[in-house]
Amino acid sequence: MSPHDQIFETHRPRLLALAYRMLGTRADAEDTVQDAWLRWRQADPADVRDPTGWLVATVTRLGIDRLRLASHARTDYVGPWLPEPLTIDDSPGPAGRAELAEQVSIAFLALLERLGPEERAAFLLREVFDYDYAHIAAMLGHGEANCRQMVHRARERVQAGRARFPEVAPERHRALLERFLHASSSGDRDAIMALLHADARLRSDGGGKAIAALRPLEGADRIARLYRAVARRAPHGTHWRLGRVNGELAGLRFVDGRLKSVTTIVSDGERILEVLNQMNPDKLRLH
Structure with a gap:
């Protein structure tokens, strides 16, 4: 592997993390990073003074283009659109870092759908990846003042959506999810x-x-x-078990050993505020 290729591979995890948070699907994120790889291979190393900045800017711009195309495609999507899990683990073992799980929780990624493509990119670069406004302005081709305003608006919209999602102790969250899975599977x-x-x-x-x-x-x-209606019609061989989706505790529903849905919840520690079900088979792959 050439030094030029090694540089890209060193940055690949960070680029994939950015692309996934921007696009909400693993396939689109991987395709975006692959497109960036092709552009990197064609670039003259002598012209790239800051490889990290060049690669992040390239993935950001490619992601914005894909988001614009996706916004049109999703108008024809059947039913609600939810992000595709990046990882599905059929084990309820310990989560990774709590802040990392929060940054890629299905609920958080769904909140980002409220933002326009450039607004979403600016928000992520600032709030998640900690870039300063000078770098964000250079990546997006806008002035710093404009980027500050975009991030401010995005932060307000995301915080408004999060206002009803207080921080909940993990044991409370797990207890509510387990009770909900038991009640819903029995149709109680x-x-x-x-x-x-x-x-x-x-x-x-x-x-x-x-x-x-x-x-x-x-x-x-x-x-x-x-x-209640779903439980009455559940096919033989249906069972639930706890697992993790993007590091977040989730309910996994299997029918005859095949994963059919993943369920995550948002709660205030006492009651469940939101239930998110991913049932699209194209978005359900165990890892």
Whole structure:
């Protein structure tokens, strides 16, 4: 491997982390990094004074282009769109660093969907990857003042979405998730209702390839009635177990040994505020 190639491989994990947070799907993130690799191979090393800055800027611009295309494609998406898990582990073992799991939780990535492509890039570069505004301005081709304003607006929108998601002790989160999985798998409507906040919300991503609610459900009663109906029709060989999605504790539903859905929750420590179900088979791959 040439020194030029070695530089890229050294940066690949960071580039993939950025691309995934921007795009919300592993396939798009990997394709973006591959596109950056091809451009890197064509670049004259003598013209690249700052390899890290060059590579991050390239992935950022490619990611913005993909986000713009994705925004059009997702208008035709069947039902709610949720991010694709980067990692699915069918074991509830200890999570990695808590802040890392938070940065790639399905709920956090879904919040980023509120942001426009450049706004999202600026927010991630500043808040997650800790670049200063001079570097962000150079990468995005905007003035520093404009980038500050983009990050400020993005931060406000993300914080508004997070306002109802307080920090919860891991043991409380796990207990709520375990009780919810047990209640939903048995179809116990009263038990489900007792676990959900009155204004709880459910989003399920089936992508037109799995049976799922075609729009978000609002309210504990509607969600509980849905799970009761689903439990009654569950095929033989269905079982749930705890695992981790992007390092976050999740419920994994298997039918005859095949993964059919992953469920994550957001809670206030007492009640579940949001349920996120990823059911699109194209987005479910164990790692």
